[in-house]
Amino acid sequence: MMDRSVCPICGGNEFESFMETKDFMITKESFSLVSCKSCNFMFTNPIPDKNEISRYYKSEEYVSHSSSKKGLINAIYNVVRKFKIKQKVGWIKKYAQTGSLLDVGCGTGHFLKAAQDSGYKALGLEPDEEARGFARKENEVNVQPIENLYHLDESSYDVITMWHVLEHVYELKEDLAQIEKLLKPNGTLFIAVPNCGSHDAKVYKEYWAAYDVPRHLYHFRENDIKNLFQKFGMTLVEIIPMKFDAYYVSMLSEKYKNGNLLKALLNGLKSNLKAKKLGYSSQVYVLKKKQAQKRLKFQRFFVL
């Protein structure tokens, strides 16, 4: 296990314990969440060593990695997933009609394929070899190992997306600094993460499925995202709700506490209704890189 001695966002070194929760999905092991005394950021501490984490991902139930399962829940999941992928492409179109797109943590590449089909020059990065194979074979997209994040050309992407990925990343600030470099000036970054300030998080407490320890290393709220990206000179320009997540997360949370489906649907609905004040269960943060500094008009003169 790895003990964090400094806050991953502000570098502060005093924490308060916030909650004990469990890996309900796979190992049933207990983990602690702490909050930073100086910036209030909440994170899992301690966390498994980087070379130990893969054992927490080995599950039949980690649905995001498979798409061939049977059953009603899975059928619904696949319909919703298709809808959500269309939605994502729509959100991006608002900021960049076309251009180069990098999807970090692209999984089996379904979103990447949709982006490619709608005209983007799309590249995905993914740590899981099996998922990369699936993405290439079934979705015919260009996917590289995640380490290549540090080997891509700087200032070359109009859009970078991280759909429920940032909460899994070990080197938070290092990777984000690199991602900022890869964006073109005025390029757009889309970050989707769960919001532990949401109504459903407050209702389900330690059973809230989106704590998802130890896979989720960080538990972001709107302010954390603002604090974090300020360090990279990036500006938060929009927050987009992910309304399905309130239902999905409530269903999983009810499952963990042996509750019932009806309650889950009610809590999902309530969470969306209360989101004006607390934020949605999951949100997409749209961030802009700075414009390039304007060239001096006579600069060309000297070049000639």
Ligand SMILES: [Zn+2]
């Ligand atoms: Zn802090």
